[in-house]
Amino acid sequence: MRVQVSCFASLSGFTPPDGRMELDTGSTPRDIIRKLGISENDVKIIFVNGQNAHADARLSDNDRVGLFPAIGGG
């Protein structure tokens, strides 16, 4: 399956080329984090389709995944 992946702020350099990844069925955000070579401790917030998600959530074809470090502002 193909999912859309974006990494932000200090992780932005890990965004895959063209922002997409080909993954096995049943893959999770944790699988993406490992494949991209990001340290798991550096990921504080995971969004799947605009909602907070667990690192072990099961992804579906065409999901939109966002990975963020700790962020604040306002």
Add this chain to the structure above:
Amino acid sequence: MARLLRINTRTKKAVFEDQSGDYSGLGGRALTSRLVRREVPPTCHPLSAANKLVVAAGLLTGTAAANTGRISVGGKSPLTGTIKESNSGGTFAQKLAKLDITGFVLEDKPDPKAPHQTIFITKDGVDFLELPEIAGLGTYEASAKLFERFGQKAGIMVIGPAGENSRLASAIMFTDPKGNPSRAAGRGGLGALMGSKKIKAIVIDAQGGPGQSIADKEAFKAASKRWAEILINHPVTGQGLPGYGTSILINIINEAGALPTKNFRSGRFDQAAQISGEKMVEIINQRAGIAREGCHAGCVIQCSQKYCDENGTYLTSGFEYETVWAFGSNLLISDMDQIAMLDRLCDDLGLDTIETGTTLAMAMEGGIIPWGDGQAAIDLLKRVYDPADYLGVIIANGTAYTADALGVDRVPVVKKQSIPAYDPRAAKGVGVTYATSSMGADHTAGYAICQNILKVGGDIDPLGKQGNVETSKNLQIATAAVDSTGFCLFVAFAVLDTQDALEVIARLISSKFGITFTVDDIGRTGMEILRDEYSFNRDAGFTSVHDQLPDFFINEELPPHNGKWDFSLEELQKAKVES
């Protein structure tokens, strides 16, 4: 003994008094709101002689504790008619504290035809000066002339043409450590209140002042050390904010589907990457700007910056997420330089950037300028410089006023103050704050974005109802307390996640004053402040029906999550401390 300075703007008499009785032991927002509650008639016209402008440093301002240099400005808001505390950075608060002045009050008002005055405060006293050379000027040129006259060590609070003419969206600007008037007590039109008192600027020179005394120096030093560690060790205050500034939020709020786009029609902006914090830092670095700066001495968070134009010339600083949103996705503008110019113009005119961004959206709704046309927005805003330009007059009076003038019915305000940069349908905790805050719509009053989206201090579903009323209420209490200390509100990111942080704050206050101040006292302080504020609003005529969001949030779904605002008046009342 802490001192309060009363300045009568009609008679030009200034009197120091001991800060005693009802005002004893109060700083920042606790002092401004208590004084307004006790001394300003709630039903008075905000521009009348009965209203007062109160300026106060926090309890810890002027000490070596990190991030304690913020200032509170209060009064009855010309924009909302409610009580108001607007909070700013800049160098002014620490200079007040160095002169051992907790706060000052501008009282009464001169004849409307009287020329504007400048007040000069030093260790030797208070002078009134008439300076025709700064009359009508923007804050950049005015403060440059004031530094020339009073020296580079001065701190300045100043209004621009908007405030001089008492426009409802006016801000009070404060100079930062570089001398730029880019820090704003922005919300609630307090610049109009200062203008009504015929005060163009207040200049403070603290040289030779006694400074703040510390009752238990050793205990204070130890608590200060731990306090700085807490801020530096937390990933948000130690890394995220210093690295990218507050615009780091653009991408995550967009990803969460809560970035208000085209006047709150969508929660996603397809050009978000162009206006993101990452993009801002890239531009700053290309142009030899500065990506991290503090708004006051002793700040370890450093979320400000120096943003230069394409020729490498300084354009603006204090260029915040809220501002980038207000002129960016809110108006469908994706050119960072145009957004920076709109920020610069607001600082120079002395206008609140949030209120002005949402006002320009009303101009776009009303067909005055096209959506997404940044140059048209810049040209329209420049008309505010001319006090005789009637379209400029309308624009400078804010969102609700402009919507009324143009017959627009999609008006994102609560109590006439505009809703900021998080759509309440996709971040319901902060929506509860917008609806119920004593200030009108205000994200800082109870920043539930922490729990809704950032996973700081908890994890509450932003799209559901559960837990959002309680979260907003607790944050509103804690925020009121923080606003009385002089702390920058951003310390909350670290405090919410650090076990001993509240205890350290209590130790800082205890050791500074030689009292026993506990963690429970922090919460009690917050509740007392809110009681003063809510009871003022009640006596000014505000009831529970005013504590609700505009209809379109209730009736329209927000893409991409397609949620609606669904809190009843009864549910929302539970977010308020009983007054």
